[in-house]
Amino acid sequence: MFGNGDELPSNRSANPHIQDVINAGRRKVLTSGAAVGALAFLGGLPAITNAAAPATDRGLPFQRRTRLPFGAVSITRADTVTVPSGFSATAFIPWGTPICGSYPAYLEDASNSAEDQAQQTGMHHDGMHFFPMDAKFKGRKSDHGLLALNHEYIDVPLLHRNGATVVNGKRVDADEVRKEINAHGVSIVEIRRNARGEWAVLPSARNRRITGASPMRIEGPARGHDLMKTRYSPSGTSARGTLNNCANGYTPWGTYLTCEENWAGYFASRDSELPRHLRRYGLPSTSRYGWETIPGDEFQRFDATATAEDFRADYRNEPNTFGWIVEIDPFDPDSTPVKRTALGRFAHEGLVFAPVKPGWPVVCYSGDDSQNEYIYKYVSRDRYRPLRSDGQLLDDGTLYVARFNPDGSGDWLPLDIENADFQQACAAANVEFANQGEVLINTRLAADIVGATKMDRPEWGAVHPDTGEVYFTLTNNSSRRDTDAANPRAPNPYGHIIRWREEGRSHTGVRFQWDLYLLAGPQNDSRDPRGKPLTEENILASPDGLWFDNDGRLWIQTDMSGSQLSDGPFGNNQMLVSDPRTGETKRFLVGPQGAEVTGITATPDFRTLFVNIQHPGEGSTSTEYTSTWPDGAGRRPRSATVIISRDDGGRVI
Ligand code: FEO
Ligand code: CA
Ligand code: CA
Ligand code: CA
Numbered sequence: 001m002f003g004n005g006d007e008l009p010s011n012r013s014a015n016p017h018i019q020d021v022i023n024a025g026r027r028k029v030l031t032s033g034a035a036v037g038a039l040a041f042l043g044g045l046p047a048i049t050n051a052a053a054p055a056t057d058r059g060l061p062f063q064r065r066t067r068l069p070f071g072a073v074s075i076t077r078a079d080t081v082t083v084p085s086g087f088s089a090t091a092f093i094p095w096g097t098p099i100c101g102s103y104p105a106y107l108e109d110a111s112n113s114a115e116d117q118a119q120q121t122g123m124h125h126d127g128m129h130f131f132p133m134d135a136k137f138k139g140r141k142s143d144h145g146l147l148a149l150n151h152e153y154i155d156v157p158l159l160h161r162n163g164a165t166v167v168n169g170k171r172v173d174a175d176e177v178r179k180e181i182n183a184h185g186v187s188i189v190e191i192r193r194n195a196r197g198e199w200a201v202l203p204s205a206r207n208r209r210i211t212g213a214s215p216m217r218i219e220g221p222a223r224g225h226d227l228m229k230t231r232y233s234p235s236g237t238s239a240r241g242t243l244n245n246c247a248n249g250y251t252p253w254g255t256y257l258t259c260e261e262n263w264a265g266y267f268a269s270r271d272s273e274l275p276r277h278l279r280r281y282g283l284p285s286t287s288r289y290g291w292e293t294i295p296g297d298e299f300q301r302f303d304a305t306a307t308a309e310d311f312r313a314d315y316r317n318e319p320n321t322f323g324w325i326v327e328i329d330p331f332d333p334d335s336t337p338v339k340r341t342a343l344g345r346f347a348h349e350g351l352v353f354a355p356v357k358p359g360w361p362v363v364c365y366s367g368d369d370s371q372n373e374y375i376y377k378y379v380s381r382d383r384y385r386p387l388r389s390d391g392q393l394l395d396d397g398t399l400y401v402a403r404f405n406p407d408g409s410g411d412w413l414p415l416d417i418e419n420a421d422f423q424q425a426c427a428a429a430n431v432e433f434a435n436q437g438e439v440l441i442n443t444r445l446a447a448d449i450v451g452a453t454k455m456d457r458p459e460w461g462a463v464h465p466d467t468g469e470v471y472f473t474l475t476n477n478s479s480r481r482d483t484d485a486a487n488p489r490a491p492n493p494y495g496h497i498i499r500w501r502e503e504g505r506s507h508t509g510v511r512f513q514w515d516l517y518l519l520a521g522p523q524n525d526s527r528d529p530r531g532k533p534l535t536e537e538n539i540l541a542s543p544d545g546l547w548f549d550n551d552g553r554l555w556i557q558t559d560m561s562g563s564q565l566s567d568g569p570f571g572n573n574q575m576l577v578s579d580p581r582t583g584e585t586k587r588f589l590v591g592p593q594g595a596e597v598t599g600i601t602a603t604p605d606f607r608t609l610f611v612n613i614q615h616p617g618e619g620s621t622s623t624e625y626t627s628t629w630p631d632g633a634g635r636r637p638r639s640a641t642v643i644i645s646r647d648d649g650g651r652v653i
Pocket of ligand 1: 247
């Protein structure tokens with residue numbers, strides 16, 4: 001009871017699964033007698049770039065160059081962060097680091113109060129971005145900036161001195177629950193590097209904690225909608241807190257985006273029939289942490305049962321105020337975070353922007369991380385104007401969902417109540433939406449109706465800085481059906497990476513070409529970008545975090561859990577680097593025991609790389625620790641950022 005875990009699948013639509021699409025493509029190729037090998041791996045799809053093709057750079061054949069100048073780290077189960085020789089990795093701002101207010105010291109027995117926790121970094125670091133102090137102008141400052149990071153969820157046994165106090169299945173200690181709410185959200189931390197290259201937290205008025213209880217504004221088409229109205233905000237224009245902030249994004253105008261992922265499990269509804277806007281998100285009858293079992297408005301809001309006559313007098317609509325992308329101005333500590341509803345409501349993993357062009361709309365991509373859910377794209381109505389555009393660009397635009405066709409083409413299907421195709425799809429499905437706000441609150445249902453492709457749990461996306469190709473991790477899917485004997489990957493326990501190129505290289509368009517970049521897995525069940533099996537240097541499973549450095553190298557982070565971690569051939573979770581130009585892929589880092597490696601950002605000079613280590617010692621109790629990273633023997637494991645640099649002080653790679 002009151003544990004963690006991913007949300008249960010809730011997509012019951014009849015849309016084809018991505019694996020069906022791949023298999024359909026493969027069958028086509030095989031029956032037409034095409035060669036097996038790389039093509040079979042690609043399901044016969046036209047590769048959008050050929051990684052193995054000879055290419056030149058400054059006149060040198062690529063085969064003789066490597067853009068991964070480090071020795072691959074071996075698989076290990078060591079309870080530490082392992083990086084290649086010549087590099088160092090230092091833990092930084094672990095859970096409980098005082099950053100604001102009265103700067104309350106972290107107490108090793110976890111006896112800090114809820115109030116303390118609201119002035120310290122939260123638990124379970126995840127998505128993160130470094131904003132140079134001059135981010136709003138040139139953005140080149142590499143020794144001084146704001147680090148914005150998510151705190152995805154909590155390990156209750158470790159958060160409190162003796163774990164949670166539960167009596168007859170109910171939470172009884174209000175301060176305990178408040179501490180849990182305050183350990184969620186986002187931290188903004190001003191940091192500076194000294195002459196010796198060491199980073200430190202500055203006592204700064206900009207340092208800030210945003211928690212599961214911080215007031216937020218609602219903007220975009222769902223603002224003021226009846227389904228957003230609650231006892232807290234009868235006008236449906238504000239909400240309290242952000243939760244389960246997984247991956248992140250950042251805007252071209254210098255703000256941070258935090259993404260609400262597995263939020264449904266924070267709520268409970270005892271209603272026998274759930275309305276579609278709760279049912280399609282799998283809202284449970286008992287919540288993950290039991291917050292709603294304590295009296296008082298601040299906790300009762302997690303009870304989504306319809307109890308009053310009027311929906312403005314209870315919290316049946318409270319879950320509708322979650323599942324959004326939240327924009328935060330890290331440079332203005334007094335600013336109110338804004339939930340941008342035009343970007344859709346689902347289990348947002350993250351949000352990644354296509355490169356911006358002045359005078360063009362902005363385009364961003366987001367995955368819905370649950371089994372058999374979808375990938376989305378947003379195109380703003382208004383055009384980007386450097387130094388003048390702001391978050392309003394995210395309030396008016398078109399949300400699309402992806403359909404991956406068997407022939408390697410793809411379509412972006414608009415979820416727009418004004419669009420004739422969408423109206424037709426709604427009529428055919430016998431589904432009605434009163435307005436665009438209602439479409440967005442029911443994003444998953446809208447995507448079902450237009451025939452989006454069910455994916456193997458879309459996680460992070462990343463856009464290649466030069467080619468504009470978009471890469472997405474599909475972490476795994478235990479519910480994939482066994483459809484093809486030639487395909488050893490059903491179900492898909494290891495995951496893969498998909499990529500696409502927008503037609504005409506225009507991110508605002510509605511057609512794209514796709515292929516698979518990598519199939520994760522052990523040596524005998526995987527394919528690298530060149531179509532060969534993965535090796536000792538790069539086997540991985542459950543890819544999750546994804547990021548391009550400025551030189552177009554793809555950094556891949558893994559989130560294996562359970563038996564994959566304990567019994568698999570992969571060791572602890574890891575981070576690899578892959579060069580799409582050559583297909584070369586090498587393991588760069590291995591995390592401590594029980595931890596996920598997630599969240600990545602760098603200084604503009606690329607001499608400092610920041611990576612997060614989440615939930616080391618997962619499964620620990622308040623007295624028995626399965627990891628003691630980063631503090632050492634006998635001490636509670638803590639999520640933390642890791643600062644990675646080269647010992648010679650140069651660029652990381
Ligand atoms: Fe929170 Fe999809 O990882
Ligand atoms: Ca995570
Ligand atoms: Ca993730
Ligand atoms: Ca994951």
